[in-house]
Amino acid sequence: MNWSKLKPLFIVSIAAIMSGCGLFGKGGGESSRTTGWEYNAEETGNIPNISGYEQETGPGLVFVQGGTFSMGRVDQDVMYRNDNFPRRVTVASFYLDETEVSNQDYREFTHWTGRVYPGDVAKLKAITPDSSVWREELAYNEPYVNNYFRHPAYSDYPVVGVTWEQAEAYCEWRTDRVNEQVLVDKGILAHDNSQTGQNIYTTDTYLTGLYEGSAGDKPIELDDGTSRRPKWEDGILLPNYRLPTEAEWEYAAYGLIGNTDGELLTDRKIYPWNGSYLRQDKKKEKGRLKANFVRGRGDMMGMAGALNDNADISAPIFSYEPNDYGLYCMAGNVNEWVSDVYRPMSLQDIEEFNPYRGNVITEYRRDANGELVRNEYGELVKDTIENMDYRNILDGDPNSQIIEDNNWNAHQNNTTEGMYIQDERPGAFSSLISDEVRVYKGGSWQDRPYWMNPGTRRYLEQTKAQRDLGFRCAMTRVGSPEGF
Template identity: 65%
Template sequence: MKFKAILLVGLAALFASCSMFKKDGGGFSSKNASNSTGWEYNNPDNGGFQADADYAQFAGPGLKFIQGGTFTMGRVEQDVMYDWNNIPRRVTVASFYMDETEVANIDYREYLFWIQRVYPDSKEKYMEALPDTLVWREELAYNEPYLDNYLRHPAYSKYPVVGVSWEQASAYCKWRTDRVNEQLLVNRGVLAHDASQAGQNVFTTETYLAGMYEGTQGDKPVEDASGNARKIRWEDGILLPDYRLPTEAEWEYAAYGLIGNTDGELLTERKLYPWNGSYLRDDSRRDRGRLNANFVRGRGDMMGMAGALNDNADITAPVNSYNPNDFGLYCMAGNVNEWVADVYRPLSQEEVNEFQPFRGTVYTTYRRDDSGNLMRDEFGELLVDTVADYRNFEDGDYQSQIIEGQDWNAEKDKLNTDNMYIQSDGNDGSFTSLITDEIRVYKGGSWKDRPYWMVPGTRRYKDQKESANDLGFRCAMTRVGSPEGF
């Protein structure tokens, strides 16, 4: 009896303590209230602080979710080029999103159409974005039909865009971010489509958040806690993060799609290509013998013999061709090479961080006038200034350079990346390293490459202003919050 009495008293005390935190009991309400102050969110009586503690990111148009994790980045077979530029190293990549396919001609034509519509008087703006169709021209080949047809003819609408430089691909990513976020606001009724926007009054995500975009308002504005219309804020979670080029680590991780080769945290089979095994043909019952990618099988063999085309593609193929990898991504090997965000250095793997490795970090800040107001160019883009540039991290310092006969003390403050890697204008016949802060990595292999280059760990590089008829890109997006959700 004594034990029962003690138990009852204890339970009564527990219920009493719990009741203290009920609103009607004179305590605090735990529902939709701050854990720090007890103040209710979205309540105009206490100031109306608005918050969404249950936010979950959704994928933007065209994107697939890539769950992050650890993997061994770099070489998985013999380095036949003896570049020694992809030494294996274990790294961790955070979860992110990536385009299911390469950016297609129809996608890029939409971009060009938008520029012509919004900036009809700016031929320069259009020409900056226009792919170089001359990349198809070969001195000893009849490729002239591709100059006129490949980008614009509807027969190639679903083929990957080529002739696009790294700079053009990055600009497309920025444009895509703004158009997707603009459409999100239109869908919610916050904005209405404004076909008359032009010049500086063009919707960009940055200018909208800064309150500088004067667009056509919709019939369902976002309201504050008191029911008054207000501007969208980044804290609302309505707008998506930027579309961007993937980092080299993200691209390589996504290409392998190792989620299909794991048992718990045990990797049961290391991949050579984005598919299982070391063979180039499909071994499934349904598609047995079919090639898994678009590449050159041998010298002069771009697609096989009539009646038995091995990859059914003489040049590129539609972006959703062949089987996707275990992340659901198409053509991560073959078809076209793809730009990634990183600046090229031979020994990047030895220097970059273990988490989210990336080389090419440039810190910027928005430019302001003398009155502290944000500044933008004639196309409505906010102007930025560079705060710090780590593309050439530890490359331009005088201690890492050995240049015979140089006066170190006199020259050390003038040294930069160009001093570290010998440069030449190409006209004097002297040696050049071809490495600068404008050289970017591309990966994946293409319709005109041998199988070696389809291994995701291989890497090549090109000046960010150059383009090729076997080089395209796809976009990525950062995931905010947890790696997968709790």
């Protein structure tokens, strides 16, 4: 058979097939599999379509491929809380900060706030870390009170003294600044250092058309010659930075991607590294500690001339070796806030996919004319939708409420306060558990090794701060878990 004669015919046939599938439509555009109409073409009314979208990795983030793992305790529960029994769950792929948020990172937040809202002392104070957390009655820590957050010597150290609420505020601010820069890089926006009052760029106000921008801002141009500002459906802007869920944080800390053979997990982990040892076994680093923690009573860093972890308090954010996801200091250094509301029975009230306690579903507030409402800072106001605050779901229902009599039906509508005793009288017993108490994880420079196990968990009121408690941000992955 003469293949040289058939080759042109073969090429023409393939071209005809591809043309019929819309791959070689007029102008080279794709066509709808539903109607055959060409996408993004003037003559068909510019039907929008974006194919082959792949999410860009936001600044500072590392991709964490999701999967299944055993969440919860892997060691003896030395606190005897029995609030962390192992259970198998699946976590979707997401992004997580390579390091803890540093003092320099957070100072950008306070600097921007002070510049954009000059004279608003209350707003700046509300986001400033509490340096007094360093004070101790029987320790000379005043140098840290004055220097840890502000001095350049500590710029690359993890920010501490921040509440859960301040960490949330940082995530929102970071989302807006990153998306603003995305639009600047694409030539859609220009930096406007005169932003103030109601005219402040936020991702929400931009997408709803309320941010005016500065002179020279350019909308995107469509194929028909018209133009408009980008929409969320264009895929230009990134999802929100946020605190990771407890499941996401724990999954990422273990870094089990390096411990699999096909779909089999070859080794479980106690720490973010393999084995039960806390010291390096590599020849060059042999004997050095793998993380920043307290080795023994009163031993914060070892002997002079041979400092075992080279850190008396916290260490710079890129210290020690990263885990198999490339994440630094997922054990030791500082504890980290996660998004979840704490409950001792989280292991029972759990979803198999993306478990999380803390959902509060909101919607934008509108005035009598249907217009979106903004606060004094130009931010859109959100209200919780009725009966969609799920932080205390299953609290006080007949299956969870412990009652002193047998009349279960009389206890249908109890609340968190009824289930976990809240008593403000002096000297009275009161549980710390409420809808404003959040989980933190990871262990710190002043913790024993037990707390460096990613499965351990502690909790603190979301308005409180500690000198060994910081955070890192996460971002949702949209689309497939790893790309097709």
